[in-house]
Amino acid sequence: MADPKKEFDWFDKPASRKLLWWILWIVCGLTVVAEFFIHRHPHFDIDGIFSYYALMGFVGCAAMILIAKGLGLFLKRNEDYYGDAEEETLSDDIDGNAR
Amino acid sequence: METLANIPPSFLLFLGAIVTIFLKGTARNVWLVAVPVLTFAHIASLPMGNGLQVSFLPGFGDSELLRVDKLSKAFGYIFTLNAAAALLFAFYVKKVVQHTAALIYIGSALGVIFAGDLITLYINWELMAVSSTFVILARDTAKAKGAAFRYVMVHIFGGLLLLAGIVMTISNGGSIAFDSFDYAGANLGTWLILAGFLVNAAAPGVSAWLSDAYPEASVTGGVILSAYTTKTAVYVLLRGFHGWEPLIWIGCIMTVFGIIYALLENDMRRILAYSIINQVGFMVCAAGIGTDMAISGATAHAFCHIIYKSLLWMSAGAVLYRTGISRCTHLGGLYKTMPLTLIFGTIGALAISAVPLTSGFTSKTIIIAATEHEHLFWPWLVLELASAGVFLHAGIKFPYFVFFNQDRGLRPKEAPSTMLWAMGILSFLCIYLGIRPQALYDILPYTVDYQAYTTSHLVTQMQLLMFSALVFFLFLPMLKRTATISLDSDWFYRKGGQFFYATCDKCLNGINSIAHKSLIAGLTHSICQFAKESPTRLLAFLLTPIWEISGNSPEQQKELRENLSQSVRNGVFPIGITAFLSVILLAALFLF
Numbered sequence: 001m002a003d004p005k006k007e008f009d010w011f012d013k014p015a016s017r018k019l020l021w022w023i024l025w026i027v028c029g030l031t032v033v034a035e036f037f038i039h040r041h042p043h044f045d046i047d048g049i050f051s052y053y054a055l056m057g058f059v060g061c062a063a064m065i066l067i068a069k070g071l072g073l074f075l076k077r078n079e080d081y082y083g084d085a086e087e088e089t090l091s092d093d094i095d096g097n098a099r
Numbered sequence: 100m101e102t103l104a105n106i107p108p109s110f111l112l113f114l115g116a117i118v119t120i121f122l123k124g125t126a127r128n129v130w131l132v133a134v135p136v137l138t139f140a141h142i143a144s145l146p147m148g149n150g151l152q153v154s155f156l157p158g159f160g161d162s163e164l165l166r167v168d169k170l171s172k173a174f175g176y177i178f179t180l181n182a183a184a185a186l187l188f189a190f191y192v193k194k195v196v197q198h199t200a201a202l203i204y205i206g207s208a209l210g211v212i213f214a215g216d217l218i219t220l221y222i223n224w225e226l227m228a229v230s231s232t233f234v235i236l237a238r239d240t241a242k243a244k245g246a247a248f249r250y251v252m253v254h255i256f257g258g259l260l261l262l263a264g265i266v267m268t269i270s271n272g273g274s275i276a277f278d279s280f281d282y283a284g285a286n287l288g289t290w291l292i293l294a295g296f297l298v299n300a301a302a303p304g305v306s307a308w309l310s311d312a313y314p315e316a317s318v319t320g321g322v323i324l325s326a327y328t329t330k331t332a333v334y335v336l337l338r339g340f341h342g343w344e345p346l347i348w349i350g351c352i353m354t355v356f357g358i359i360y361a362l363l364e365n366d367m368r369r370i371l372a373y374s375i376i377n378q379v380g381f382m383v384c385a386a387g388i389g390t391d392m393a394i395s396g397a398t399a400h401a402f403c404h405i406i407y408k409s410l411l412w413m414s415a416g417a418v419l420y421r422t423g424i425s426r427c428t429h430l431g432g433l434y435k436t437m438p439l440t441l442i443f444g445t446i447g448a449l450a451i452s453a454v455p456l457t458s459g460f461t462s463k464t465i466i467i468a469a470t471e472h473e474h475l476f477w478p479w480l481v482l483e484l485a486s487a488g489v490f491l492h493a494g495i496k497f498p499y500f501v502f503f504n505q506d507r508g509l510r511p512k513e514a515p516s517t518m519l520w521a522m523g524i525l526s527f528l529c530i531y532l533g534i535r536p537q538a539l540y541d542i543l544p545y546t547v548d549y550q551a552y553t554t555s556h557l558v559t560q561m562q563l564l565m566f567s568a569l570v571f572f573l574f575l576p577m578l579k580r581t582a583t584i585s586l587d588s589d590w591f592y593r594k595g596g597q598f599f600y601a602t603c604d605k606c607l608n609g610i611n612s613i614a615h616k617s618l619i620a621g622l623t624h625s626i627c628q629f630a631k632e633s634p635t636r637l638l639a640f641l642l643t644p645i646w647e648i649s650g651n652s653p654e655q656q657k658e659l660r661e662n663l664s665q666s667v668r669n670g671v672f673p674i675g676i677t678a679f680l681s682v683i684l685l686a687a688l689f690l691f
Contacts, residue, residue: 007435011503021572028569031562038555043471044479053483053559057566060484061491064355065574068362075363076583082593 028054104144105151107165107213108175109223111138112182112206116199128190131198135182135205142175149215159275163215170398170544174212174334177402178205180528181326181409188413188521189319191420200233201323208327212334216275217265217292220335224261224299227328228254234324238317249589250312253298253305261295264288277335282343293340300332300383301376303352307589309375310360314368314425318416321368325412326405329375333382333401342389347478350384353377354485361492362578363585366425367415367501371408374451374493377485378404384478385466391545392472396465398543403458403532407450410525411497414444417518418501421511427580432506440514441502443522450529452494453486454564458529461536461551464560468549487567494564495571500580635664641683 010016032051042048049055115134122130150165182205192198207230210223228251235247267288269275280289301309313324340346357377364370378400385397417440418433419425434441446457453459463486470479513519532539540547571578639660646656666672672680 008438009435009506011434012432012506024565024569024572027561028565031558031565034558035562038558040555040559043474044476046480051562054562054566056483057487057563058570060487061567061570062574064358064484064488064491065362065570065577068359069577071359072363072585075585076581077586079582079584081584081586 103141104146105165106141107151107210108138108142108145108179109206109210109213111141112202112209116202116206119199119202120195127195127198128186131186131189131202132183134202135179135186138209139176139179139183142172142179145172159218159269161216162219162275164210164219165213166215167213168544169542170334170338170394171212173398173402173542173544174330175209176542177405178209178212178327178330181405182323184521184525185319185322185326185409185413187524188322188416188518190517191515192317192319194237197234197237197317197320200230200237201320204230204234204323205327208331211331215277217268217277218275220277221258221261221265224295224331225258227331228258231324231328234320235312235316237320238315240315243315243317246312246315249592250308252592253308257295257298257305259295260291260298264291264293264295267291277339279341280339280343282340285343293336293343296332296335296340297349299328300336300379301329301353302349302383303356304588306353306356306376307587310369310372310587311589313372313375314366318420321371322409322412322416325371325375325408329379330401330405333379333386333397336383336386337394337397341386341394343387346387347384347475348387350380350382350387351478351481351485353380353383354481355488356380358485358488358492360585360587362496365427365580365582365584367427367430367497368412368419368425370427370492370497371411371415374411374489375408377489377492378408378451380485381463381466381482384482385469388466388469388473388475388478390469390473392547392549393466393469395540395543395545395547396462396469396549399462399465399536399539399547402539403450403462403529406525406528406532407447407458410443410447410522410529411451411493413518413522413525414440414447415497415501417514417522418511420518421514422509424509426582427500427504428582429507430501430509431504432502433509433511434502435506436510437502437513439519440522441498443519443526444502445498446526446529448494448498450533452490452564453560454490454494455552455557455560456530456533458532458536458539460560461533462539464551464556465547465549483563487563490564490567491571495568496578499571631668635660635667638663638667638680 032054035051040048042052046052112134115130115138119127119131119134145165145167147167147169149163150167152161152163154161182201186198186201189198189201204227207223207226211220211227214220214223232247232251232254235243235250237243265275265288267286271286271288273288280292298305298308309329313321316324336346354377357373357375357380361370361373361377364373382397382401382404385393385400415425418430418437421437422430422433424430450457450459453463467479467482467486470482514522536551540549642659642663643656646659651659663676666676
């Protein structure tokens with residue numbers, strides 16, 4: 001194993017995560033601001049709304065996560081539900097020595 | 100040259116599969132990569148039109164083993180290109196059975212693509228089902244065997260639907276030629292053919308074979324399987340059923356279904372399997388729209404999808420190869436030691452999400468543009484939402500939970516160099532086709548007048564994707580992985596099968612045990628007992644008065660009775676008794 005001190009762990013640091021959050025918010029903001037500078041050709045009525053795609057991305061994805069979460073209550077089962085839980089031995093196409 | 104132009108590309112791969120058996124070591128691996136490359140060159144050199152025709156079923160007309168047009172060529176190119184990359188990735192595999200099965204599988208997929216008639220198509224279709232089952236079996240675990248069994252049963256069912264449809268079409272006076280079917284003149288035969296095709300396309304209700312079996316295949320098995328069965332189905336739908344309206348809705352359901360299940364899933368390769376259903380949904384929808392633009396869009400999307408999906412399966416495969424783990428709840432933090440696998444996997448993830456500068460942006464969006472052109476509001480809305488959802492489940496979820504999230508203390512080595520090369524080549528293609536899509540547009544069946552890179556398209560696409568990403572990270576606590584599986588339509592035959600077995604066990608074995616109790620243990624036993632005991636009883640009954648007269652004590656009589664029973668059982672009697680019995684018999688005869 002490599003020396004843990006030299007390991008690249010930038011993404012684990014809270015400061016880095018905070019920075020990434022900032023970048024995400026700024027990029028989101030920029031994509032909306034950019035809409036002021038373009039001319040769009042909506043094909044339907046609804047997509048003519050300002051920042052329609054941002055709204056659809058946000059609301060659509062949130063809805064899908066909530067629906068998945070709700071369905072998960074009915075659909076999720078334990079891993080050994082079908083009586084074939086994880087096997088003890090690894091199949092031989094896995095490089096067991098590499099770890 | 101003339102004869103060479105008559106050789107179906109599938110034959111080259113079949114031949115390659117046979118030769119593979121006799122090769123060993125590195126020579127075999129080099130050969131395996133060379134065969135698809137040579138087949139690619141052969142496809143490129145094939146002249147347009149119909150080649151090799153054979154007549155092996157008299158009265159049905161000629162079977163057309165080789166029909167070359169732009170549509171079949173486009174699929175032929177990508178099938179062989181992907182095969183070369185997948186087999187380069189599989190350089191480490193020692194087992195010959197997996198490679199042989201893989202080449203036959205890819206060969207039969209090409210056989211379907213270049214088939215000009217339904218009979219050739221059907222034979223290759225079944226060969227594909229059987230050979231792919233062996234690819235799954237090659238992992239050699241109990242779970243893989245169970246999954247392969249269910250997989251082949253579903254495909255046999257689909258194959259029978261197809262066969263029934265073909266037989267009905269021909270007996271209704273139709274020809275065996277495989278051309279587009281008329282929606283207005285649809286009959287039961289064509290509907291059955293469509294149903295057979297939809298089984299392989301993983302349509303709703305019959306999709307579980309995919310998410311059940313592919314993740315149980317070996318590291319390379321998954322990469323190979325991800326490309327062919329569903330995309331051959333897309334091809335036959337594009338050719339045979341373009342413009343069939345129900346396909347629009349089937350495709351729309353598939354896109355959403357894939358996302359919801361991928362969001363629920365814990366196994367990284369099962370996430371990718373559900374994501375195939377989502378992506379194929381776009382293509383099935385395009386087949387339903389059926390305009391030139393939609394067909395070209397679906398072809399372009401299939402082309403790019405095979406590349407980035409293979410790339411994603413490769414990166415997941417490399418992780419599985421190095422760690423032996425495929426569940427997100429046990430993975431995380433791998434960016435530290437597998438950075439190249441992360442980078443290549445992320446390129447695949449960005450491409451599937453149609454991020455600008457990747458191949459998804461220049462291909463999938465053609466299908467969405469086709470819905471806009473036809474003013475199909477609901478399909479357009481669903482496909483746009485599904486595009487956002489793709490970024491959610493495949494674009495971010497897969498790399499995030501495997502390579503980042505929580506450090507689980509795993510420190511695997513980077514993937515082997517051949518795996519990295521294969522991933523590198525496909526990553527290059529993802530970006531190349533994203534920047535220079537014209538190379539792809541040139542080989543599409545119809546001329547595409549489509550410009551992906553307009554400022555307005557760039558801005559709207561980035562809005563869609565960035566806000567999807569924002570939702571992912573805001574909702575992260577809700578997306579936390581749990582060590583669970585999700586019920587899919589395979590529940591009906593997995594639990595149904597168990598229920599059927601238990602019911603049969605109870606009913607039939609119940610009848611069996613009642614029959615045993617009353618007939619075998621009851622009646623037969625009584626008859627047997629009667630036959631055994633009755634002579635002794637009769638004799639004892641007759642002899643008791645004689646013994647009494649002779650003055651035998653009860654103890655002596657008991658002993659005599661036992662001796663008698665012994666004698667009857669052995670069939671030997673003292674002369675006196677035999678003589679006595681003879682006298683009785685003669686007396687009886689004389690008196691009656």
